[in-house]
Amino acid sequence: MRVMLIEDDRETAEFIQRSLTELNWTVTWCDQPKDGILQLSTGSFDCVILDRMLPDMDGIAVVQLLRGAGVATPVLMLTARGGLDDRVAGLEAGADDYLGKPFAISELVARLRSIARRTPRAAEQTLYELDDLRLDRVARQASRSGTTLDLSPLEFKLLDCLLGHVNEVVTRTMLLEKVWGYRFDPKTSLVQTHMSRLRAKVDKPFATELIRTVRGSGYIIGET
Incomplete structure (x- = not known):
């Protein structure tokens, strides 16, 4: 197995590299994210171990750049930040799995083998365009007209x-899970409040309404 390791902490990197090399795996270590991105875009690897906290560039930004460039190599993100919001952010950015520090090598190996066995993911869409609405997922920018x-x-x-x-109904439950990471209904108007603010910016200043409420279900976006 060929592994790309992007980790700025030398002690952690040497421990991982030594442990995986004992399994006859080939480990390429980069302590600078830009070097790792370059090698992943030009070389062939079975999986990536990516530290969440890196110098100059956050691990979330690294995985977003990789997916935006069409690099489909499975990514396991390592982090000392194990909160739900952090895990959701990493997975939504395009990581395939998430492992908190400190960790056991046996678990790291098992997780790497698992993601390497998965069907290679298609390059994720990085740009959405609907009518005069445009959303760039890499640049994190949206515009209309x-x-x-x-x-x-x-x-x-x-x-x-x-x-x-x-043109599909997105339910309130789906939004609570995907946007807030909730696995339960907080019984508040959280979704309605933020959707109202979003629609005030996306629809109200323009002639065409793109976001509509589906009573009793959720919301739908599409050309009318």
Whole structure:
């Protein structure tokens, strides 16, 4: 197995490299994310071990750049930040699995073997366009009729989720899980409040309404 390791901590990297080499795996270590991105875009690897906290570039940004460039190599993200929001952010950015530090080598190996066995993912769509609405997932920017939309991170996630299901109903439960990471209903108007703010920015200043409420179900985005 050929493994790309992007990790800036020498002690951790040497431990991983030594342990995996004992399995006759080939490990290429890069302590700078830009070097790792370059090698992944030009070389062939079975999987990637990617540290969440890196100098100059966050691990989330690294995996977004890889997916945006069409690099489908499975990614296991390592982090000392094991909160639900951090795990969701990593997985939604395009990582295939998430492992908290400290970790056991046996678990690391098992997870790497698991993601390497999976069917290679298709390159994820990085640009959504609907009528005069445009959302760039890599640049994290949205615009309509050439006007940049000043969206909060949550509003961007909501719009991204809707555009991933054009002309399909996206339920309130789906939004709670995908945007907030909730596995339960908080029994609040959280979704309605943020959707109202999003629609005020995406629809109200323009002639055509793209986001519509489906009463009793959720929301739908599409050309009318």
